[in-house]
Amino acid sequence: MTTTDTGTRRGKAAAGSEYHAKDGLLLEVEDLYVEFHTADGIARAINGVNFDLYEGQTLAILGESGSGKSVTAQAIMGILDVPPAVIPKGQIRYCGEDLLTMQAEKRRKTRGPEISMVFQDALSSLNPVFPVGWQIAEMFRVHRGMNRSDSLERAIKLMQRVQIPGAKERVKAYPHQFSGGMRQRIMIAMAIALDPAVLIADEPTTALDVTVQAQIMALLQELQEERQMGLILITHDLGVVADVADKIAVMYAGRIVERADVYDLYRQPAHPYTKGLLESIPRLDQKGQQLAAIGGLPPNLMRIPEGCAFNPRCKYAQDVCREDRPALRLVAPGRESACHFAEEVLNG
Numbered sequence: 001m002t003t004t005d006t007g008t009r010r011g012k013a014a015a016g017s018e019y020h021a022k023d024g025l026l027l028e029v030e031d032l033y034v035e036f037h038t039a040d041g042i043a044r045a046i047n048g049v050n051f052d053l054y055e056g057q058t059l060a061i062l063g064e065s066g067s068g069k070s071v072t073a074q075a076i077m078g079i080l081d082v083p084p085a086v087i088p089k090g091q092i093r094y095c096g097e098d099l100l101t102m103q104a105e106k107r108r109k110t111r112g113p114e115i116s117m118v119f120q121d122a123l124s125s126l127n128p129v130f131p132v133g134w135q136i137a138e139m140f141r142v143h144r145g146m147n148r149s150d151s152l153e154r155a156i157k158l159m160q161r162v163q164i165p166g167a168k169e170r171v172k173a174y175p176h177q178f179s180g181g182m183r184q185r186i187m188i189a190m191a192i193a194l195d196p197a198v199l200i201a202d203e204p205t206t207a208l209d210v211t212v213q214a215q216i217m218a219l220l221q222e223l224q225e226e227r228q229m230g231l232i233l234i235t236h237d238l239g240v241v242a243d244v245a246d247k248i249a250v251m252y253a254g255r256i257v258e259r260a261d262v263y264d265l266y267r268q269p270a271h272p273y274t275k276g277l278l279e280s281i282p283r284l285d286q287k288g289q290q291l292a293a294i295g296g297l298p299p300n301l302m303r304i305p306e307g308c309a310f311n312p313r314c315k316y317a318q319d320v321c322r323e324d325r326p327a328l329r330l331v332a333p334g335r336e337s338a339c340h341f342a343e344e345v346l347n348g
Contacts, residue, residue: 133171
């Protein structure tokens with residue numbers, strides 16, 4: 001399916017949707033907080049996250065494991081386990097309507113037709129006892145009221161679209177009969193089945209070899225461009241998103257600590273954490289040299305340090321960093337950083 005099949009998206013959300021994106025703005029996450037209340041205490045997983053997503057835009061959210069990337073995605077999708085999860089503050093607006101205050105039935109209907117997600121572990125996300133074609137076709141049976149034969153035909157077309165060889169013959173195969181890369185393509189087929197306006201891909205290339213990673217990323221980019229979806233890519237690997245992202249938001253300890261266009265961020269980071277991540281990537285001009293590493297470990301979310309959460313691992317840290325939490329601020333045109341010494345990092 002291409003944009004000519006569904007009509008232009010400009011000013012709309014998903015094709016045929018009741019939602020309308022004003023000036024192309026699809027998603028607004030504003031001052032979002034998420035906590036997990038456990039027997040050991042309160043884990044503050046998200047601590048005031050803000051970002052926007054527009055039609056046709058690809059936003060990459062980067063950070064180490066535990067930085068809050070996946071929790072942010074789950075909050076947007078409305079699939080957090082409540083309890084122990086609690087959202088004490090914030091808004092998640094889709095085409096201007098707050099998903100967090102939306103009635104449960106209406107929000108359920110936004111999942112799939114409006115906002116969809118590709119999960120990182122395709123094998124555990126697919127049901128092992130049903131053929132993959134049946135699982136893809138279920139999207140059309142449940143949301144579009146199609147009969148079995150029509151929905152299965154649509155499933156075959158989607159399998160062909162995500163480049164699964166012999167789709168007509170393999171539509172009745174089970175998940176375990178596919179390779180990791182093919183399973184991830186099936187997950188993508190399910191996610192785009194209802195032509196959503198927003199697609200979230202959570203670590204879509206985890207556990208895949210580099211060649212398959214490149215194929216999956218190229219497929220996501222191609223689908224995003226032809227459908228003009230807003231695409232959120234969640235990953236810990238800066239190399240994965242270098243060629244596909246428009247903007248990058250870097251997360252640490254539940255906060256966005258840097259936000260910039262992809263080219264600017266890779267060329268000249270404005271936060272010590274981003275700088276450390278980039279320096280840890282292998283480069284062709286550093287053959288035989290030891291890779292740089294960020295010292296220490298990410299903080300315990302139940303005991304996040306005072307001031308800047310990154311200060312125990314930061315070579316730029318001074319007393320102010322241990323006392324005053326820096327706000328995410330504009331440090332150059334199109335550049336935001338949550339660092340007291342962002343200008344020094346940017347120009348260093």
